Amino acid sequence: MGPNDNPSIHNIDLSDLLLFGIPKKGRLNEQVMTLLAGADIKFHRKNRIDIALSTNHPIALVFLPAADIPQFVADGNVDIGITGQDMVAEAGVNVEELMSLGFGKCRLCVQTPVDSPYRSAKDLVGKRIATSFTSLVREYFKALDVQVAKEAGLTTIEKSTIVQFLSGSVEASCALGLADGIVDLVESGETMHAAKLHAIETVLTTEAVLICNPTKHINNPLIEKIRRRIEGVITAQRFVLCTYNVPRTKLANAIKITPGKKSPSISSLDTDGWVAVSVMVLKSKSADVMDELAEIGAQDILITEIKNARMN
Ligand SMILES: Nc1ncnc2c1ncn2[C@@H]1O[C@H](COP(=O)(O)OP(=O)(O)OP(=O)(O)O)[C@@H](O)[C@H]1O
Numbered sequence: 303m304g305p306n307d308n309p310s311i312h313n314i315d316l317s318d319l320l321l322f323g324i325p326k327k328g329r330l331n332e333q334v335m336t337l338l339a340g341a342d343i344k345f346h347r348k349n350r351i352d353i354a355l356s357t358n359h360p361i362a363l364v365f366l367p368a369a370d371i372p373q374f375v376a377d378g379n380v381d382i383g384i385t386g387q388d389m390v391a392e393a394g395v396n397v398e399e400l401m402s403l404g405f406g407k408c409r410l411c412v413q414t415p416v417d418s419p420y421r422s423a424k425d426l427v428g429k430r431i432a433t434s435f436t437s438l439v440r441e442y443f444k445a446l447d448v449q450v451a452k453e454a455g456l457t458t459i460e461k462s463t464i465v466q467f468l469s470g471s472v473e474a475s476c477a478l479g480l481a482d483g484i485v486d487l488v489e490s491g492e493t494m495h496a497a498k499l500h501a502i503e504t505v506l507t508t509e510a511v512l513i514c515n516p517t518k519h520i521n522n523p524l525i526e527k528i529r530r531r532i533e534g535v536i537t538a539q540r541f542v543l544c545t546y547n548v549p550r551t552k553l554a555n556a557i558k559i560t561p562g563k564k565s566p567s568i569s570s571l572d573t574d575g576w577v578a579v580s581v582m583v584l585k586s587k588s589a590d591v592m593d594e595l596a597e598i599g600a601q602d603i604l605i606t607e608i609k610n611a612r613m614n
């Protein structure tokens with residue numbers, strides 16, 4: 303019986319509520335909390351209780367380990383959730399990816415000690431690998447085991463690669479003599495370099511995603527409402543509003559610099575031959591855009607933060 307069939311957990315009535323799986327701790331937790339606040343999904347969480355009712359939507363937030371969220375969503379124990387694409391791939395379950403969220407970006411990499419002879423994943427065939435992603439890594443090395451045997455003209459695998467599960471501190475396992483290589487997440491590379499490891503291959507790239515049970519999305523307006531709100535927050539985080547005045551003769555050049563998400567809004571100015579332009583630009587490009595606009599003769603160029611956005 304899943305929470306959906308169970309009217310009450312911790313004396314909280316869950317019937318008729320949309321259940322939303324949220325990473326309870328770790329790397330994704332803080333950014334998901336910011337996302338919920340931006341989407342105006344308010345809730346009250348009692349101390350140490352992993353289910354919190356939203357105070358302004360018919361939603362219950364269920365705080366779960368990021369690794370468990372894909373299974374909960376696939377089995378319908380929660381309706382939607384946020385986790386990493388790596389977790390979805392590792393769980394190997396059928397969920398619908400509603401949108402990627404632009405944070406939690408990293409790579410799952412095969413890593414070896416910098417002073418070891420292992421320079422490619424193939425060099426680790428038949429050796430010992432430590433990882434928290436045993437399902438993905440077994441699949442990855444099984445294919446390599448077969449490939450290496452074939453290349454050697456063998457019909458059977460001589461010695462399969464051994465994949466050992468570790469729940470954390472995976473980067474320490476080579477130095478401790480537990481493994482010859484590891485497969486772990488890399489973002490800045492700080493953890494890897496501190497452990498005197500280097501990445502020799504990328505198994506997958508990942509970021510945080512909003513996922514949904516495939517049978518729950520259709521005909522559920524609340525899921526669509528949440529998706530749109532989250533999309534609005536993410537758009538607002540990625541874009542800024544750029545406004546400027548430009549001579550009408552330069553407008554075509556200006557539009558090339560700032561084409562906007564769809565097209566810029568243009569209005570006439572009292573000053574003859576000038577127009578005012580208002581357009582969204584990528585935050586990461588805004589300084590370059592300002593330089594380019596100034597070069598073609600635009601004036602009064604302003605960049606304004608966007609608090610929220612709803613695009614079609
Ligand atoms: N260094 C990182 N940079 C960006 N995203 C990361 C990083 N490490 C992990 N992630 C993402 O966050 C997800 C959760 O990772 P995390 O290490 O927080 O796991 P956890 O098991 O939930 O927490 P904990 O390690 O505290 O038990 C990962 O599956 C990945 O998608």
Ligand SMILES: O=P(O)(O)OC[C@H]1O[C@H](OP(=O)(O)OP(=O)(O)O)[C@H](O)[C@@H]1O
Pocket residue numbers: 328329470471472473486487488489490491492493494
């Ligand atoms: O390349 P970096 O920026 O150093 O990030 C990579 C590290 O981040 C994650 O661990 P985290 O710090 O979340 O802790 P954990 O080992 O307890 O999961 C991951 O497991 C790596 O160890």
